[in-house]
Amino acid sequence: MSLRNIRVVYRKELREALRDRRTVISSLLVPLLLFPILTAGLGAAISALVGKAKEEIPKIMILGGEDSPEILAQLHKLNHVDILPATSDWKAKVIDKQVRAVVEIPAGFQDSLTRQQIGLLKIYDYDGDLKSSVAADSIQKQLEEYRGNLVKVNLAAKNLPEAALKPFEVKQQNVAPPEKVGAAAFGGLIGYMVILLCLTGSMYPAMDLTAGEKERGTMETILSSPISRLDLVLGKFFLVLTTALATAALSVTSMGISFFVLGKAHAFDKAGAEAAQQMQLQIHFHTVLSIFIMVLPVAVLFAAALMTVAVFAKSYKEAQSYVSPMMFIVIIPAVCAMLPIDLDAKLALVPILNASLLCKELVTDTYHWNYIAIIFSSTCVYAAVALFLAVKMFQREDVLFRS
Amino acid sequence: MIETRGLSKVFKDKKRGVIRAVDNVSFTCKPGRIYGLLGANGAGKTTTLRMLATILEPTDGTALVCGYDVIDAPEKVRAHVGFLSTATALYPRLTSQEMVEYFGRLNGLDEATLKKRLDEIFTRLDMNGFRDRRCDKLSTGMKQKTSIARTLIHDPQVMIFDEPTLGLDIMTARTIIQFIRECRDRGKTVIFSTHVMSEVEKLCDVIGIIQSGKLLTEGTLAELREKHQEQDLEEIFVKVVAPLYVGEEAV
Numbered sequence: 062m063s064l065r066n067i068r069v070v071y072r073k074e075l076r077e078a079l080r081d082r083r084t085v086i087s088s089l090l091v092p093l094l095l096f097p098i099l100t101a102g103l104g105a106a107i108s109a110l111v112g113k114a115k116e117e118i119p120k121i122m123i124l125g126g127e128d129s130p131e132i133l134a135q136l137h138k139l140n141h142v143d144i145l146p147a148t149s150d151w152k153a154k155v156i157d158k159q160v161r162a163v164v165e166i167p168a169g170f171q172d173s174l175t176r177q178q179i180g181l182l183k184i185y186d187y188d189g190d191l192k193s194s195v196a197a198d199s200i201q202k203q204l205e206e207y208r209g210n211l212v213k214v215n216l217a218a219k220n221l222p223e224a225a226l227k228p229f230e231v232k233q234q235n236v237a238p239p240e241k242v243g244a245a246a247f248g249g250l251i252g253y254m255v256i257l258l259c260l261t262g263s264m265y266p267a268m269d270l271t272a273g274e275k276e277r278g279t280m281e282t283i284l285s286s287p288i289s290r291l292d293l294v295l296g297k298f299f300l301v302l303t304t305a306l307a308t309a310a311l312s313v314t315s316m317g318i319s320f321f322v323l324g325k326a327h328a329f330d331k332a333g334a335e336a337a338q339q340m341q342l343q344i345h346f347h348t349v350l351s352i353f354i355m356v357l358p359v360a361v362l363f364a365a366a367l368m369t370v371a372v373f374a375k376s377y378k379e380a381q382s383y384v385s386p387m388m389f390i391v392i393i394p395a396v397c398a399m400l401p402i403d404l405d406a407k408l409a410l411v412p413i414l415n416a417s418l419l420c421k422e423l424v425t426d427t428y429h430w431n432y433i434a435i436i437f438s439s440t441c442v443y444a445a446v447a448l449f450l451a452v453k454m455f456q457r458e459d460v461l462f463r464s
Numbered sequence: 465m466i467e468t469r470g471l472s473k474v475f476k477d478k479k480r481g482v483i484r485a486v487d488n489v490s491f492t493c494k495p496g497r498i499y500g501l502l503g504a505n506g507a508g509k510t511t512t513l514r515m516l517a518t519i520l521e522p523t524d525g526t527a528l529v530c531g532y533d534v535i536d537a538p539e540k541v542r543a544h545v546g547f548l549s550t551a552t553a554l555y556p557r558l559t560s561q562e563m564v565e566y567f568g569r570l571n572g573l574d575e576a577t578l579k580k581r582l583d584e585i586f587t588r589l590d591m592n593g594f595r596d597r598r599c600d601k602l603s604t605g606m607k608q609k610t611s612i613a614r615t616l617i618h619d620p621q622v623m624i625f626d627e628p629t630l631g632l633d634i635m636t637a638r639t640i641i642q643f644i645r646e647c648r649d650r651g652k653t654v655i656f657s658t659h660v661m662s663e664v665e666k667l668c669d670v671i672g673i674i675q676s677g678k679l680l681t682e683g684t685l686a687e688l689r690e691k692h693q694e695q696d697l698e699e700i701f702v703k704v705v706a707p708l709y710v711g712e713e714a715v
Contacts, residue, residue: 069569080557278553284519285547286570287539
């Protein structure tokens with residue numbers, strides 16, 4: 062093995078990669094821009110949609126209620142609604158989104174209230190339609206307020222205190238610091254994103270440096286040079302690893318900045334302050350470093366596994382069809398880590414899932430050193446096996462000259 | 465100097481079974497001489513030359529290139545060989561100079577020697593006008609010159625050319641032919657495979673005719689004429705190859 066030769070190959074591959082638009086886009090630009098676009102763009106789009114839904118004066122209908130003037134009066138007190146005369150095709154109008162919600166007051170409702178029997182008011186809406194939900198929610202709120210007042214009046218008439226109906230309150234109180242709350246909520250996502258981007262960042266270069274080289278006819282050129290196949294694979298491997306880590310590092314940085322900016326932006330408006338508090342995600346430098354160290358063997362595993370698979374292909378297109386299923390192999394355990402699963406000794410041996418779960422713990426500043434040791438060493442073993450296979454593949458004539 | 469001893473290569477194919485691409489081939493190429501390996505498509509020329517360049521490993525037999533065994537010391541062999549074929553393409557995103565520099569470094573040249581040799585070769589081949597142009601922007605002729613510069617950068621003693629003019633226009637092919645002659649004149653050992661008779665007649669000092677992986681005959685053009693009682697090389701080739709020729713489709 063010659064370090065000089067590995068360096069020569071690495072430098073050449075790096076130079077080529079930086080001149081390749083597809084690599085620059087997939088490994089550098091996407092991770093840099095993904096989070097700002099997602100947080101700013103999607104956030105702005107959602108708040109614009111919600112704002113628009115809230116601004117719209119929804120059209121509602123009231124069915125029945127001719128013998129219940131009090132409840133009708135309550136419904137007419139609703140601000141920002143346009144009450145349309147009831148029609149028999151009300152259901153079709155809700156489905157057609159011409160009417161956002163419909164309240165049905167059964168006959169004799171007011172009488173039942175007077176006799177203190179439980180009456181039933183129905184609100185018909187369009188499930189999953191935001192504007193319909195906003196209209197139905199405002200009707201529900203108004204009716205619940207009216208019901209609360211009725212309860213108070215009834216209790217007072219019987220000379221009973223309000224506590225008779227509600228002897229005690231129940232309240233959940235968070236004791237975790239806000240940054241830990243944010244970390245617990247987003248920790249799983251960070252692990253998922255870092256691991257997934259590690260894979261996607263290394264995918265294109267891994268294919269380009271193996272199957273791409275075969276397709277362009279440069280494989281025979283490089284094999285005719287005195288460099289050993291081991292040095293050649295390692296030079297290429299380090300480039301793929303670099304792109305994997307660069308993609309992961311850029312995505313974490315970009316995500317951190319996006320959350321920080323989003324938090325600051327929300328802090329200015331009162332309504333968003335609470336949300337900003339919940340989204341507070343303070344990742345310390347030592348956490349970032351820990352994540353980076355833990356992701357290192359995972360990135361080695363991805364880079365080597367991708368190269369092993371891609372070198373078998375004759376063309377870039379064929380390599381894509383071999384490599385795409387690997388996305389699922391990685392996504393499934395990475396998604397599982399977002400579920401409320403706690404790390405244990407057995408899970409610490411499951412590749413990818415173990416690193417994803419560990420990332421989640423590291424973000425909340427929790428260090429189970431025994432698991433960290435198992436995960437780091439097992440992933441190193443998997444990575445070494447993958448690298449060994451990649452080297453072996455590069456020594457097989459039937460793979461390099463597959464026709 | 466190249467010396468092959470019972471060189472053989474067997475490929476296993478799921479559909480076609482065992483294929484003996486090169487079968488017990490022995491010949492010698494001497495410095496300052498051009499050895500022409502003449503054969504039809506699928507005769508075993510490329511496999512033989514790839515084994516000499518240590519890109520493929522022989523299944524049986526061996527070859528010595530500049531005294532180094534292709535099986536025991538493949539890296540030493542490659543350090544003394546310049547290999548050029550139509551399959552040896554250039555890196556499209558590197559410039560002509562970067563391409564040659566890369567192979568210079570892989571051949572262990574230090575930076576000062578590399579620069580000196582690079583300037584010398586680029587001037588000799590009249591390449592200075594496009595040394596900073598990316599390989600994917602070069603014309604076919606410029607690409608061939610860059611490939612030649614790539615094979616020459618470490619000043620190898622042995623040059624292996626595998627159908628180097630295949631698919632090239634006349635002017636570019638002439639540049640290659642001229643380059644092969646220059647290699648011989650500089651005392652290098654040259655082996656050259658082709659199926660173009662005129663190139664063999666013009667260039668080769670020794671001719672070997674290969675078919676179905678077997679070296680059927682070899683000698684100078686005069687010796688072959690004498691041996692096979694034919695004046696025209698094409699007639700000699702057909703006479704020698706006919707008993708074994710099964711056609712490209714069958715291969």
